[in-house]
Amino acid sequence: VLLINGYGVFMKGFTGKILRIDLSSSNYKSQDLDEKTAREFLGGRGLGAKILYDEQNARTDPFSPENILVFATGPLTGTKTPSSGRHFVISKSPATGGMTFSSSGGTWAVELKKAGYDAVVVKGKAKKPMYLWIEDGDVELKNAEAFWGKFVSETDEGIRDETHSDAKVLCIGPAGEKKSFIASVMNEKYRAAGRTGLGAVMGSKNLKAIVVKGEKNVEVANSIGVTRAVAKAIKKISESDVTKEDGGLNAYGTAVLTNVMNASGIYPTKNFQTGTFEDAEDISGERMAETLLEEKTACYECPIECGRRVKVKSGKYAGVEGESLEYESSWAFGGQCGVNDLGALAKANHLCNEYGLDTISTGSTIGFAMELMERGIISKDKVGLNLTFGNDDAMIKMIEMMGGREGFGNVLGDGTKVAAEKIGNGAEYYAMQVKGLELPAYDPRGVFGLGLNYATANRGGCHVSGYTIAAEILGTPLKADPFDSSGEKVDLTILFQDLTAAVDSSGNCLFLTLALDADDYADMTKSVVGWEDYTVDELLTTGERIFALERLFNKREGFGRKDDTLPERLLKEPMPEGAPKGKVHPLEEMLDMYYSKRGYNSDGHPEEETIKKLGLT
Secondary structure (H helix, E strand, O other), X not given: OOOOOOOOOOXXXXXXXXXXXXXXXXXXXXXXXXXXXXXXXXXXXXXXXXXXXXXXXXXXXOOXXXXXXXXXXXXXXXXXXXXXXXXXXXXXXXXXXXXXXXXXOOXXXXXXXXXXXXXXXXXOOOOOOEEEEEEOOEEEEEEOOOOOOOOHHHHHHHHHHHOOXXXXXXXXXXHHHOOOOOEOEEEOOOEEEOHHHHHHHHHHOOEEEEEEEOOOOOOOOOHHHHHHHHHHHHHHHHHOOOOOOOOHHHHHOXXXXXXXXXXXXXXXXXXXXXXXXXXXXXXXXXXXXXHOEEEEEOOOOOOOOOEEEEEOOOXXXXXXXXXXXXHHHHHHHOOOOOOOOHHHHHHHHHHHHHHOEOHHHHHHHHXXXXXXXXXXXXXXXXXXXXXXXXXXHHHHXXXXXXXXXXXXXXXHOOOHHHHHHHHOOXXXXXOOEEOOEEOXXXXXXXXXXXXXXXXXXXXXXXXXXXXXXXXXOXXXXXXXXXXXXXXXXXXXXXXXXXXXXXXXXHOOOHHHHHOOOHHHHXXXXXXXXXXXXXXXXXXXXXXXXXXXXHHHHHXXXXXXHHHOOOOHHHHHOOOOOOOOOOOOOOHHHHHHHHHHHHOEOOOOOEOHHHHHHOOOO
8 A cells, every 4th residue: 555645825715736646556646736827727627627638648549558647626626615526537539539528426536535646647548347445635546346347236235345435436337348439437426427438438447436535625825705706606696597496407407307308399209300298297397296206406605505315206116226316317218219208217317327428428328229220321220129219118228238248238338439430321410419429309490509519519519518408598697699690799709718617627416507607606706715915807717718618629639620510400301390490500500600719720739829829838
């Protein structure tokens, strides 16, 4: 056992220490985090992007031991600022081939900070399955062979039995071990850094888990300032219709969006063939509250409580229980697959949590295969199941096949892009993905800002990189016309992307942006860290810098304008019904404006002047 003192004197909010692990040699060391890097990139997503860009060679294979895998918290993580329990996982994605990040909540991030580290940076590949045990700054690599092949819940419980009952476990399931491109990184059983296949990167390194336990509280520079900033933030949260007590998210969880998006005509149904699902009410947050809800759950210091613990009480799925049946998950197995049984959705969600599969990509890929079968591109004989829209039994079985890479599940187990390439015969047209990442639960033909974000988001088809749904559909913090494609909408999309990158790097949950403004984050950061001259402009510039650095990394990997696109269906097939009836997404006209306003060239790469302005030379 090698002991490391993980504590250091630094700016407040941060621990000032990064733990670096080389699994190939079993060596590890503690490294100081310098203030310049912290100020320019904060933590979380930004810190991970900085490390990856500076240290990784171009064209590194995502499954190579040389691919760097970063787990990072932010300066606000573990403080009294609201919803401050986020961590980010950053690496090169096997699904997209570019830089990626994925985020999760709960309390694992807080425990890592309490154990003495802002981030863990992993390289190499262990000779056999291992897990990393971090306790109060001390570090040990432990044998994980007994947990290899185990489901997530069994792994979590078994490792806590070996280490400490109060330890927080981040781990992969069988899908990550089998290097599925849609494998997630799970923590505390039910929380997921789900997107872009980061669980597969962990699996490629023979790293089953990172387990943390700590006692050291996160210090702040100005406790009175923090108290004031938090009080201001809580007041705004309590007054927003979306985030207040008994408001949308608190009353019904994220699945409150089901009826809202369906009524807006942008609820993708049966693989984006339309934007309205006739049975949406049956799988809505309101129906979930009536039939499945056991209790509300919350991440660290979160006043919103959008989490849900559910249990199926009747029908063929009776007895299924778990957490985190979110809007995106219920859509992926609901509207996307034409299934209207909440019990089936709870079962599907539970299986994904256990296998360590991204619910969005899993459901999206199954819905894609359902359309292929109905169009005769694949057959029941080839698949082994009657995989048609509405067949919940086949959907559930296919999740198990994908998680175990069995039969046709092995074809679908890397997502729609890879599956379409394997299947051929025109299947690519029906793959609803951008840069290799499946699109989530909003049809961009009815939300033009979000469509621009889908196309330009650095990790692929991602809604949370620039959640313009807030303004375009929910009307918060301002109301924007969803069908506006002018320069004003482009400006709004850029603002959302930059603020998101900054918030992602702070350690706070993005849901707070539904109630808070950029000045709230600047105030909290200033008081926590002690940067008395920290401003909104600096915060937004930090977000712009992070976004541009991710794009520069992707440029090295061969990305350009050709990759900033949308599925052909969404550019050519008019929406058949609802408010967006007759609409396609006007991407090309928006993309030229976007590049110009960003200071990027016509191929989507930051110009030299932009690089200098952001200090990225």
